[in-house]
Amino acid sequence: MGQLLTRQTQHVGIIIAVAAALAAAAATGACRSEPPPASTAPVATRSGAPAVPRGGTLVASIRTEPRSFNRLVGRDSSTELVSSLTQAKLVRINKMTQEVEPWLAESWTRSPDGLRYTLKLRSGVVFSDGQPLTSADVVFAFDAVYDEKAGSSLADSLQAGGKRLNVVAADPQTVVITFPAPFAAGLRLLDNLPILPRHKLDAALKAGTFANAWGLSTPPSEIVGLGPFVLTEYLPGQHLILNRNPRYFRKAADGTDLPYLDRITIEIIPDQNAETLRLEAGQIDMMTSEIAPEAYAPIKRAADQGRVRLFDLGVALNPDSLWFNLKPGAFGADPRAAWLQRDELRRAVSLAVDRKAFADTVFLGAGVPVYGPITEANRTWYWAGIPQPSADLDGAKQVLATIGLSDRDGDGMLEDGNGRPARFTLLTQKGRPSVERGSNVIRDELKKIGLVVDVVTLDATALIERIGTVNYEAIYFNALMSDTDPALNPDFWFSRGSAHFWNMAQKAPATDWERRIDELMTRQIASLDEAERKRLFDEVQKIFAEYLPAIYFVAPRVYVAASSRVTNLTPAVSRPQLLWSPDTVAVTP
Amino acid sequence: MTRVVGLAVLVVAIVAALGAPVLAPHAGDQSFRGLLNAPPTRPHVRGDDGTWHRPFIYRWTLVNQLEQRYEEDRSARVPLAWLSGGRLVQSADEGRAPLLLVGADSYGRDVFSRMLFGARISLGLALVAALGATLIGSAVGGMAGYVGGATDDLLMRASDFLIVLPAMYVVLALRAVLPLVLAPSTVFLLLSVIFAVVGAPFIARGVRAIVRSERTLDYASAASALGAGHLRLLARHLLPAARGFVAVELTLLVPAFIVAEATLSYVGLGFPDPMASWGTMLHDASNVRAFADFPWLLAPAAAIFLVVLGLNLVLQGPVQAGPNFRTPTVRLKPDTTREHL
Numbered sequence: 001m002g003q004l005l006t007r008q009t010q011h012v013g014i015i016i017a018v019a020a021a022l023a024a025a026a027a028t029g030a031c032r033s034e035p036p037p038a039s040t041a042p043v044a045t046r047s048g049a050p051a052v053p054r055g056g057t058l059v060a061s062i063r064t065e066p067r068s069f070n071r072l073v074g075r076d077s078s079t080e081l082v083s084s085l086t087q088a089k090l091v092r093i094n095k096m097t098q099e100v101e102p103w104l105a106e107s108w109t110r111s112p113d114g115l116r117y118t119l120k121l122r123s124g125v126v127f128s129d130g131q132p133l134t135s136a137d138v139v140f141a142f143d144a145v146y147d148e149k150a151g152s153s154l155a156d157s158l159q160a161g162g163k164r165l166n167v168v169a170a171d172p173q174t175v176v177i178t179f180p181a182p183f184a185a186g187l188r189l190l191d192n193l194p195i196l197p198r199h200k201l202d203a204a205l206k207a208g209t210f211a212n213a214w215g216l217s218t219p220p221s222e223i224v225g226l227g228p229f230v231l232t233e234y235l236p237g238q239h240l241i242l243n244r245n246p247r248y249f250r251k252a253a254d255g256t257d258l259p260y261l262d263r264i265t266i267e268i269i270p271d272q273n274a275e276t277l278r279l280e281a282g283q284i285d286m287m288t289s290e291i292a293p294e295a296y297a298p299i300k301r302a303a304d305q306g307r308v309r310l311f312d313l314g315v316a317l318n319p320d321s322l323w324f325n326l327k328p329g330a331f332g333a334d335p336r337a338a339w340l341q342r343d344e345l346r347r348a349v350s351l352a353v354d355r356k357a358f359a360d361t362v363f364l365g366a367g368v369p370v371y372g373p374i375t376e377a378n379r380t381w382y383w384a385g386i387p388q389p390s391a392d393l394d395g396a397k398q399v400l401a402t403i404g405l406s407d408r409d410g411d412g413m414l415e416d417g418n419g420r421p422a423r424f425t426l427l428t429q430k431g432r433p434s435v436e437r438g439s440n441v442i443r444d445e446l447k448k449i450g451l452v453v454d455v456v457t458l459d460a461t462a463l464i465e466r467i468g469t470v471n472y473e474a475i476y477f478n479a480l481m482s483d484t485d486p487a488l489n490p491d492f493w494f495s496r497g498s499a500h501f502w503n504m505a506q507k508a509p510a511t512d513w514e515r516r517i518d519e520l521m522t523r524q525i526a527s528l529d530e531a532e533r534k535r536l537f538d539e540v541q542k543i544f545a546e547y548l549p550a551i552y553f554v555a556p557r558v559y560v561a562a563s564s565r566v567t568n569l570t571p572a573v574s575r576p577q578l579l580w581s582p583d584t585v586a587v588t589p
Numbered sequence: 590m591t592r593v594v595g596l597a598v599l600v601v602a603i604v605a606a607l608g609a610p611v612l613a614p615h616a617g618d619q620s621f622r623g624l625l626n627a628p629p630t631r632p633h634v635r636g637d638d639g640t641w642h643r644p645f646i647y648r649w650t651l652v653n654q655l656e657q658r659y660e661e662d663r664s665a666r667v668p669l670a671w672l673s674g675g676r677l678v679q680s681a682d683e684g685r686a687p688l689l690l691v692g693a694d695s696y697g698r699d700v701f702s703r704m705l706f707g708a709r710i711s712l713g714l715a716l717v718a719a720l721g722a723t724l725i726g727s728a729v730g731g732m733a734g735y736v737g738g739a740t741d742d743l744l745m746r747a748s749d750f751l752i753v754l755p756a757m758y759v760v761l762a763l764r765a766v767l768p769l770v771l772a773p774s775t776v777f778l779l780l781s782v783i784f785a786v787v788g789a790p791f792i793a794r795g796v797r798a799i800v801r802s803e804r805t806l807d808y809a810s811a812a813s814a815l816g817a818g819h820l821r822l823l824a825r826h827l828l829p830a831a832r833g834f835v836a837v838e839l840t841l842l843v844p845a846f847i848v849a850e851a852t853l854s855y856v857g858l859g860f861p862d863p864m865a866s867w868g869t870m871l872h873d874a875s876n877v878r879a880f881a882d883f884p885w886l887l888a889p890a891a892a893i894f895l896v897v898l899g900l901n902l903v904l905q906g907p908v909q910a911g912p913n914f915r916t917p918t919v920r921l922k923p924d925t926t927r928e929h930l
């Protein structure tokens with residue numbers, strides 16, 4: 001689901017990617033059964049490779065406190081991280097291959113019509129307190145996420161075509177999931193849902209207090225899960241300590257138990273400078289977020305000295321974007337509405353901004369120009385044919401002249417037909433250097449074509465409140481799509497969507513091009529023909545690039561770093577880049 | 590002598606601020622995109638071959654963009670151009686080799702030029718606000734100390750209230766009800782008023798104590814006996830006794846206001862980028878890497894230090910040696926004040 005969130009504080013972060021194998025099967029419409037997953041095959045344990053070291057403590061850092069230990073309630077990145085360490089899901093998206101992997105469900109079959117999946121749970125799996133996992137726990141997890149009182153932030157992401165899935169326990173080891181309509185992404189959306197212990201939380205759900213269950217004041221011993229680690233200590237503002245779950249269900253390739261680590265300590269370090277310094281000094285082993293461009297140099301020096309390992313993970317999935325308020329009537333009697341909501345303005349802005357200069361200034365050159373929301377990091381859905389016009393100041397001015405904006409008094413700046421200056425306010429998030437600097441570059445670039453931009457920085461809460469109340473002129477922000485498959489981001493693409501930021505929750509499409517995108521996306525989500533889905537989504541991107549409801553400039557390269565004592569890492573471009581597979585991470589003594 | 594030095598420092602600062610459009614090699618918001626965080630370009634008069642030349646600089650070339658490492662291109666000298674383009678001095682090749690006397694900031698803007706333009710805002714705001722705080726504080730403190738009784742209690746409790754008020758939260762609340770975009774002149778006025786009101790209680794309390802104590806002395810009684818009115822007695826005889834105290838407070842308030850402007854800029858109430866002020870420039874430098882790798886970004890801190898030093902030297906001269914200075918310290922004992930009233 002598209003989410004209006006920041007990378008630092010509210011990242012939903014459940015990135016589900018496209019599975020080519022599943023897609024191929026979907027295209028044929030055939031029933032199939034996944035082979036039993038057996039066990040992991042960490043690189044270091046393959047024949048001839050040195051054994052992966054066992055034991056030890058990994059020290060990671062996060063910037064913000066988790067808001068809850070209940071992933072169904074807390075949607076911030078810290079809550080998600082703790083959940084990924086302590087809980088498990090039915091299937092997992094491998095962030096390296098972007099393929100679906102069996103996890104708690106060891107195999108499944110699909111009905112010929114593609115609507116019903118029968119999942120077989122792995123046998124012998126127990127929660128960290130020793131209670132066995134059964135299909136009742138799976139049904140309970142769906143009940144909890146769909147519960148109105150719980151108000152789970154994950155509920156939208158577990159729907160197909162705007163409707164809920166029907167989940168039934170056929171027997172203690174079998175779950176039948178029925179989709180309300182053909183849904184191309186299939187079981188991929190199950191990566192969103194951690195399976196929670198019914199025996200621990202059922203009472204809260206029945207009492208209507210599930211939203212408050214597993215809050216931060218809950219004793220760690222009450223937090224039970226199927227993940228590789230168990231929460232053992234939480235000191236607000238300081239750290240979380242997670243010990244190895246001795247009952248974890250996965251085995252290494254050599255048949256030995258996972259996880260390799262004995263313990264993970266997560267330090268809470270709000271300041272990025274402090275975080276970087278501690279990594280350089282060896283006081284933490286890794287950060288759970290990307291390295292900011294300005295922190296690259298000291299980390300590189302530490303890497304050159306062999307103290308840390310630096311990973312270049314390629315282009316980011318979710319670039320920042322600028323959008324104007326396109327809600328009809330949003331500006332009331334303000335005469336600027338005559339040009340602020342015009343397509344030509346957005347085209348001129350896109351033409352005026354020199355994306356190379358943008359990348360150099362904001363990301364110190366470590367970024368690539370982008371012209372739409374899907375970057376080349378999304379290998380399956382990126383449309384290479386997207387128009388990529390070069391910066392053209394004269395062309396931008398000509399476009400603006402067609403909507404009545406020209407320099408009428410010879411001062412070099414544009415005015416409308418009544419002589420009022422062409423000026424608007426751009427809101428952005430305070431404290432995020434990439435969007436603050438990006439906004440300033442946009443301001444400087446647009447000044448060259450005579451547009452005056454007043455950049456105003458607001459804290460994330462105030463900014464989101466303004467978006468929610470449609471009280472803004474333009475915004476430069478990170479509209480994060482939590483999944484690489486467009487079928488799982490309907491609220492961004494559909495005009496009715498709550499993450500259709502420029503004009504949210506429309507009762508009927510306000511423009512013809514939005515109506516056209518709605519139609520294409522409806523077909524795209526329902527189609528089981530992967531090639532057809534790609535063709536349809538290319539068409540969507542083409543329309544998006546033509547009308548530019550959100551303007552994208554540069555996608556940064558993603559760099560992460562870990563202490564040189566951390567081994568068996570499999571870094572991926574989406575968060576948490578280094579800890580998405582925590583059970584196979586190891587440290588040398 | 591120290592006073593002369595202090596005066597010289599202040600004169601230089603004021604001349605730099607007033608003459609910024611001529612003295613600064615570049616406009617305050619001019620960016621050199623290929624020179625983000627570039628080090629200072631040092632003027633030379635002697636080439637690598639030992640020959641002497643008119644002042645020149647070497648061009649910085651970017652070695653590693655992501656690591657922001659630069660090297661001097663010593664293959665060609667770039668002479669300085671004097672009195673060209675309405676500027677005192679510039680590089681003869683501004684496009685490729687701009688003159689960056691104190692280096693560039695993270696947007697590639699000349700730190701030296703921004704310091705000169707920033708001095709206009711920072712010094713102007715701090716001095717106006719300090720003057721306002723002095724006027725308000727002296728008036729309130731003088732009246733409280735002179736009148737005493739309920740007036741004294743009322744004014745001092747009001748001062749105490751202002752002092753204990755969580756200023757940042759008040760400012761945030763104030764910001765919430767103001768328009769998102771404010772004109773620079775409005776910002777200047779707003780900050781001046783806020784600083785003056787916030788700074789006044791500190792002066793008021795000291796002035797009140799001094800006036801209250803001085804009022805009981807013989808010279809005040811004599812002036813009163815000779816027919817001096819309340820206003821004359823207060824303004825001509827009692828308040829001058831607080832001059833030393835006010836001078837010291839001024840030296841504390843001016844730098845405090847400069848830094849406070851930076852803080853308020855951060856919460857959105859200060860001057861927006863790209864307008865330069867010493868405070869906003871320091872805010873840009875508020876990270877560890879600036880200390881380690883780009884120390885020239887801290888140049889505004891040095892400027893603040895020099896201005897404060899100059900103020901101290903100028904103002905403390907008369908404090909220590911002036912004929913009219915009365916040291917207030919022995920008269921500030923709390924247990925001796927109430928009875929004398």
